[in-house]
Each structure stands twice: as C-alpha cells, then as structure tokens.
Amino acid sequence: MIEGIFVEGLIYAIMALGVFFTFRILDFPDLTVDGSFPMGAVIMATSLHAGVNPLSGLVMAFCGGVSAGFVTAAIHNKLKVPHLLAGILTMTMLYSVNIRILSNRANLPLLRVDTILTRVHSACEGILSPEIASLIFFILVVLGLKLALDLFFLTDLGLVFGALGNNEQMVRVQGVNPATLKLIGVGLSNGLVALSGAFAAQYQGFADVNLGQGIVVSGLASVMLGEFLIKSNRIWALTLRVVLGAILFKAIMYLGRYYGYYINMTPNDLKLITGVLIIISLAASNYKRLRAKGDA
Amino acid sequence: MIALECITKTFNPGTPGEKTVIRNLSLTADPGDVITIIGSNGAGKTTLFNLISGAVFPSAGEIRMKDRKVTFEPEYRRAMHIGRIFQDPLAGTASNMTIEDNMMITAKKGFRWPKISLNRAMRQKFADLVKTLDMGLETRMKANVSSLSGGQRQALTLLMTVLSGPDILLLDEHTAALDPSNAAMVMEQTQRVIQERSLTTLMVTHNMNHAIAFGNRLIMMDAGEIIVDVKGVEKQDLTREALIQMFADTRKKAFESDEVLLST
Numbered sequence: 001m002i003e004g005i006f007v008e009g010l011i012y013a014i015m016a017l018g019v020f021f022t023f024r025i026l027d028f029p030d031l032t033v034d035g036s037f038p039m040g041a042v043i044m045a046t047s048l049h050a051g052v053n054p055l056s057g058l059v060m061a062f063c064g065g066v067s068a069g070f071v072t073a074a075i076h077n078k079l080k081v082p083h084l085l086a087g088i089l090t091m092t093m094l095y096s097v098n099i100r101i102l103s104n105r106a107n108l109p110l111l112r113v114d115t116i117l118t119r120v121h122s123a124c125e126g127i128l129s130p131e132i133a134s135l136i137f138f139i140l141v142v143l144g145l146k147l148a149l150d151l152f153f154l155t156d157l158g159l160v161f162g163a164l165g166n167n168e169q170m171v172r173v174q175g176v177n178p179a180t181l182k183l184i185g186v187g188l189s190n191g192l193v194a195l196s197g198a199f200a201a202q203y204q205g206f207a208d209v210n211l212g213q214g215i216v217v218s219g220l221a222s223v224m225l226g227e228f229l230i231k232s233n234r235i236w237a238l239t240l241r242v243v244l245g246a247i248l249f250k251a252i253m254y255l256g257r258y259y260g261y262y263i264n265m266t267p268n269d270l271k272l273i274t275g276v277l278i279i280i281s282l283a284a285s286n287y288k289r290l291r292a293k294g295d296a
Numbered sequence: 297m298i299a300l301e302c303i304t305k306t307f308n309p310g311t312p313g314e315k316t317v318i319r320n321l322s323l324t325a326d327p328g329d330v331i332t333i334i335g336s337n338g339a340g341k342t343t344l345f346n347l348i349s350g351a352v353f354p355s356a357g358e359i360r361m362k363d364r365k366v367t368f369e370p371e372y373r374r375a376m377h378i379g380r381i382f383q384d385p386l387a388g389t390a391s392n393m394t395i396e397d398n399m400m401i402t403a404k405k406g407f408r409w410p411k412i413s414l415n416r417a418m419r420q421k422f423a424d425l426v427k428t429l430d431m432g433l434e435t436r437m438k439a440n441v442s443s444l445s446g447g448q449r450q451a452l453t454l455l456m457t458v459l460s461g462p463d464i465l466l467l468d469e470h471t472a473a474l475d476p477s478n479a480a481m482v483m484e485q486t487q488r489v490i491q492e493r494s495l496t497t498l499m500v501t502h503n504m505n506h507a508i509a510f511g512n513r514l515i516m517m518d519a520g521e522i523i524v525d526v527k528g529v530e531k532q533d534l535t536r537e538a539l540i541q542m543f544a545d546t547r548k549k550a551f552e553s554d555e556v557l558l559s560t
C-alpha cells in the first residue's frame with residue numbers, strides 16, 4: 001500500500017516538474033497540462049495496442065506533449081493572447097484531439113498488453129515483488145529526469161531560462177528572443193507532463209481522456225508543498241523539493257480518500273481539499289513575506 | 297556607427313492621448329564617439345534610447361546601425377550590438393541568481409545551446425574581472441545578486457554589459473539612483489571601460505558636471521528636439537555657465553520665432 005503512494009507520487013512528480021518549469025522558472029502559468037497529461041496517456045495506450053514497443057511509446061507521448069506546449073506558446077507569442085487563455089484554448093482543443101487519438105473513444109484499458117511495467121516486472125521476476133520492482137523503477141526514472149533537468153539548468157541555455165522568469169528585459173538586452181525561450185520551455189514542460197500521463201496510464205492499466213481534470217492544480221499544490229519542505233535556491237534542491245512535494249501531496253490525498261470518511265469526507269471532496277491546500281500555502285507564504293519585511 | 301534620420305515618435309496617434317515625444321530628430325554617432333545627453337524631464341531622452349534599442353518603433357524616419365537599416369528590427373536582434381544600462385539598478389541583473397550565473401548569462405550575446413560553459417576556468421575569469429571593481433565581490437561569486445547594494449549591482453551590471461562585447465553603449469542615468477559616493481565610483485568605472493574598449497557611447501545624465509567632463513560631444517534635448525550640439529574643441533572649453541546660457545538662449549529664440557509666426 002505504502003509503495004503505491006510512493007509510486008503514484010513519483011509518477012505525478014514528473015508532471016509536477018513540468019508545472020514547476022512553467023509556473024516557477026518561466027513565470028508562465030500554463031494550463032495546457034490538463035490536456036497534455038491525458039494526451040500522454042492516450043498516445044501511450046494507442047501505441048501499445050498497435051504493438052509499438054513501450055519505450056518508443058514513451059518517446060511518442062513525450063513528443064506529443066512537446067507539440068501541445070508549442071501550440072500554447074505559439075498562440076501566446078504570435079497572437080499576443082495572455083498565458084492563461086492560450087493554455088485553456090489548447091487544453092480544450094486537446095480534449096477532442098485525445099478522443100480522436102483513441103479512435104473516438106473516451107477510454108482504453110491496458111489489461112492484456114505489454115507495458116513498460118510488465119516488462120520491468122518480468123525482468124525482476126523471482127528477485128523482487130512487482131510492487132518493489134515498480135517502486136525502484138520509478139525512483140530511477142524520476143531521479144534520472146530530475147538530474148537531467150538539473151544539468152539542463154546549468155547549461156548556457158538553462159541559465160537564460162533562469163533569468164527569463166526573473167528579468168525578461170535582461171534576456172532581451174542579451175540578444176535572446178523571449179518568445180523562443182517560451183516555446184522551448186512550455187514545450188519541454190508539457191513533454192514531461194505527457195510522459196507522466198503515459199506512465200500513469202500504464203500503472204493504472206487504462207487511459208482515459210478525463211484523466212487530466214484538475215491535474216495542473218494538483219501539480220501546483222505539489223510544487224507549493226515542496227516549497228515548505230526545503231528552503232534553498234540551488235537548482236538541485238528546487239527540483240528535489242518538487243518531487244518530495246508530489247509524494248507528500250499524494251500521501252495527503254490518500255489519507256483523504258481512505259480515512260476521510262471518519263470526518264464524513266468523500267473522494268469527491270478531494271478537489272476542494274486540493275484548492276484549500278493551495279490557498280493555505282499562498283496565505284502562509286504571504287504571511288512569511290510580511291513577517292520578513294517587518295523584521296528588516 | 298549609428299544614425300537616426302528625421303525620427304519622429306508619436307505615442308497613441310489618433311487618440312485624445314496623442315503625444316509627439318520626438319520631433320524630426322537626426323543624430324549620427326561615429327565609432328568611438330562618447331556623447332553625453334542632457335535635458336529636462338520629459339524631453340524624450342529615454343524615448344530616444346528606446347528607439348535606438350528597438351523597444352519602441354518610430355512613427356517616421358529611419359535608423360541605421362553599422363550601415364544597416366534597423367528601423368523596425370526587434371529589440372532582441374538589435375541587442376546583439378547594443379549594451380544598455382538603466383537607471384534602476386535592479387533592471388540589469390537577475391536578482392535570484394548568483395553573481396557568476398549572471399555573468400555567464402551576459403558573457404555572450406544571442407541564442408545559445410544547452411552546453412555547460414561555466415567551468416572552473418570561466419569562474420576564475422569572472423572572479424578576476426569582478427576583482428577589477430575593487431569591491432570584494434570576488435569572494436562572493438556564489439551569492440545571489442539580490443544581496444548586493446544598489447551601487448554594487450550597478451557596477452556589476454556595467455561589468456557584465458561590457459563583458460558581452462557590445463559596439464554601442466547606452467547609459468540612461470545609470471548613476472542617478474545611487475548615493476554620491478557610489479555614483480562617483482560607478483562613473484569612474486564607466487570612464488575606465490569606455491576608454492579601455494573605445495566604446496561608442498551615449499550617456500544620459502542630469503549631472504551637468506558629468507555631462508561637461510565626459511566624452512567628446514554634448515547634446516541638449518528639449519521637447520523632443522536637439523537644441524544644443526557641441527563637440528570637439530568647443531566641447532572641451534565648455535563651462536557650466538555657458539551651457540546654462542545656451543539653454544536659455546535657444547529656448548528664448550524658439551519662443552520668439554513662435555511668437556513671430558503667430559503675429560504674422
């Protein structure tokens with residue numbers, strides 16, 4: 001059971017890393033996520049059913065997400081549409097696109113197909129139980145992605161991303177087109193989100209076009225929870241706390257789902273709880289900022 | 297190096313808020329020119345810089361840079377040749393990044409690929425450069441820029457701007473937000489780097505003494521026009537009193553000619 005929380009937390013951490021990239025680094029609140037997450041899931045499910053090997057399926061899901069991000073960034077850059085609206089437009093269009101990808105279905109089970117997880121399980125057969133094998137697999141995947149992201153932010157290009165959310169004027173004065181950076185950033189972010197959706201579909205055993213409802217908010221909640229866990233401005237710590245935040249978030253949701261009935265809570269209340277969690281985080285960080293000002 | 301020809305800039309044309317800020321202005325800066333620009337508030341000095349750097353586009357006229365027409369070229373592209381420092385010390389650096397990260401960002405111009413250049417040799421080079429500021433910042437290369445004072449930040453911005461190798465330097469009252477001793481220090485550094493690299497420079501200042509002591513040419517702007525333009529020997533012999541007299545004279549002349557126009 002406890003492995004389940006960790007695995008789900010790790011899968012969602014990939015999505016949360018994407019949300020962290022747009023919301024925190026780019027300062028581009030991107031709502032495409034609600035569409036690109038199920039997009040990753042449906043691309044994965046469809047390609048598995050078509051007999052594509054799971055690794056290629058993951059790559060395709062990632063690319064699908066990247067292109068969804070490109071669309072949002074292009075709408076924002078070219079038509080000067082505000083971030084939020086650009087994201088909502090893409091997200092809405094993706095709903096139809098995702099149904100199309102599933103050949104006019106709303107969901108697709110993955111029960112008797114070969115997934116990345118069945119491969120991992122069979123590779124570890126006799127050595128590790130499937131639960132532990134999944135856990136170790138996802139720890140490695142998330143660690144790998146986290147390190148790749150850390151490394152990216154140390155590169156010349158990554159550093160400019162760091163400056164963009166902070167001081168766009170400085171980026172322009174440096175001869176870099178902010179629109180290009182947004183395209184790359186929102187693309188990469190949604191690639192991660194779609195990858196997360198692809199893993200989620202394989203873990204749950206089905207893909208559903210409604211998988212993404214409110215996912216961006218839970219990603220944001222994870223990012224904010226993480227910010228309470230570690231105080232730092234080093235990039236490796238920033239990405240680490242996103243991962244920890246996602247696991248913590250899943251744990252809270254788990255508690256709400258299984259023990260909530262003691263206080264008359266139903267699973268339908270979880271979205272409300274998520275929202276309240278974000279509001280409390282916002283209020284707490286505001287309070288801290290005010291306190292810091294008072295001390296200075 | 298840079299030429300503006302008959303530039304006019306009107307904000308909000310065709311609306312009640314219509315405002316012509318630059319009027320038929322022409323200006324040519326040759327390579328190595330150091331031009332100081334003075335003028336009252338709202339004279340259009342910052343707008344002139346915005347036009348040169350491409351942050352706003354002119355309503356009429358043409359801008360050329362190194363013999364290339366750049367009138368409507370986007371800011372980021374023109375920035376390949378321009379180093380610009382603003383009055384606000386916060387504007388030139390990314391505050392939540394370290395000194396060395398900031399320097400790495402400004403170490404070159406234009407788009408870059410995801411490769412890691414900030415290695416030990418580069419760190420040493422940056423530390424050595426920062427040492428020339430003589431502020432002890434070389435021991436704080438991993439500190440966030442937000443922990444620096446305004447004067448330190450502006451001096452660092454100057455260093456970073458020069459590091460990126462611009463051909464033209466635009467300084468918009470870059471010492472105005474600093475206390476007198478910091479301002480003097482940044483001014484000194486400015487003089488040093490301009491001389492070292494013989495940068496073509498345009499510098500807006502509200503300090504008459506700076507305007508006179510600095511550079512080989514002085515321009516006074518008023519109501520979107522250049523009303524005084526002195527260079528060479530004339531500039532060297534310029535005194536504060538003469539400058540003030542010039543300002544009064546030109547304005548009076550303009551006023552009189554308006555009057556003449558009106559009365560006929």
Ligand SMILES: Nc1ncnc2c1ncn2[C@@H]1O[C@H](COP(=O)(O)OP(=O)(O)OP(=O)(O)O)[C@@H](O)[C@H]1O
Nearest residue numbers: 307308315317335336337338339340341342343344
């Ligand atoms: N985007 C804009 N829209 C409308 N009016 C503007 C805009 N930008 C500048 N102006 C106006 O243009 C005039 C000149 O402004 P500018 O900032 O160029 O003056 P300045 O010479 O730099 O003055 P200061 O010495 O105060 O910095 C001002 O009256 C200002 O209100």
Ligand SMILES: [Mg+2]
Nearest residue numbers: 341342343468
């Ligand atoms: Mg100004």
